[in-house]
Amino acid sequence: MFILKSVIYKDILDIDYLKIEKNKITSITGESGSGKTTLLRLLNKMISPDGGSILFNGEDIESINSVELRRKVAMLSQSPVIFEGNVRDNLLMGLKFSEKNLASDETLIDILKSIHLKKSLDENPSNFSGGEKQRLALGRIIVMNPDVFLLDEPSSALDDDTAKDVISSLCSYVKANNKTLIMISHSKALSREFSDEIVELKNINSEKDGK
Template identity: 50%
Template sequence: MFVIENLIYKDILLIDRMEIPANKITCLVGESGAGKSTLLKMLNIMLSPDGGEIYFKDKNIKVADPILHRRKVVMLAQQPTIFEGTIRDNLNIGLNFSEKKLKEDHELNKALEIVHLNKALNEDAGTLSGGEKQRLALARVYLMEPEVYLLDEPTAALDEDAESVVMASFIKQVKQNGQSVIMITHSQKIAAKYAEKMITLEKRAVDRG
């Protein structure tokens, strides 16, 4: 699905070749500063490498329309943005931005069930806790129905029990839908349980003279 060749980015990334398969759960692991989040942003065309190539489905993403690409490859940042308004507003806003048809309330409630967020659609999203906001953001990207989810620490604000329940439910749906996940996770338990491919990034040792 993604093929990376001879990628260079500042003092952060140096990747000779990397392949990320379709319809699989791929976990990116490695110490802080190894470039995991940077790599996700490149796969989403939020950053461009200093050298090398990134291919998505055999096409160089240098020539891709970033907006169209991001409709297929949706990223959830570690600190997700929550917008003013209700939970309903926040669930639909990703669809609105990507010019997709808004979902009916029963579909929105289904997404909330998947991430185990028991809240009313008309509730003010600003009143949610950090962990609840993270689950709301995960439900929002789920509703966008992409080919690929890029998830940067999607459960960092959850305790271990909640993390296990939410990821089990989310990944079950992803597998049923034939979608792909590329995920950074701090949780060795989550990586060990769900990763169908594990990619370890190592922090570059840079000689500064």
């Protein structure tokens, strides 16, 4: 799926070699400043490395059209973006941006159930709590049906019980549909419970990054 070779990015990342397997759930862990979010941004081609190469399914990521890549590799940032409009509009926004066919209301309702968000499609999310907005943004990524999910702290605004329910549902979806999930997690317990692989990044100022 992804292979990183001699990847350097500023004074944040220095990775000799890292392989992230297809159809696996991989958690990225590490202390603050170790480059976890930077790694996800590199995999989504939001930024480019200063040195080295990143391969996606055997192809250099720099040679892949950015729009085409993001149709297959979708990223959810830690601070969820909520768009104007109702819940339906927000769930469909990713499909509109990527110029994919829009999903039916039935599909959207099923996704709301899977992320434990008890809201109607016609509700305005502007007054949702932080956790509700995070789940809505996660639902927007799921409805896009990418091959790879890149999630930056997807449960950071959720209480422990809800976080476990949401991550469990997401991992079940990933496994059932042969997807790949790469997520940054602040919870070591959730990482151990749900991950096939755990990649630990260490601060470049003290020690080279590694697996």
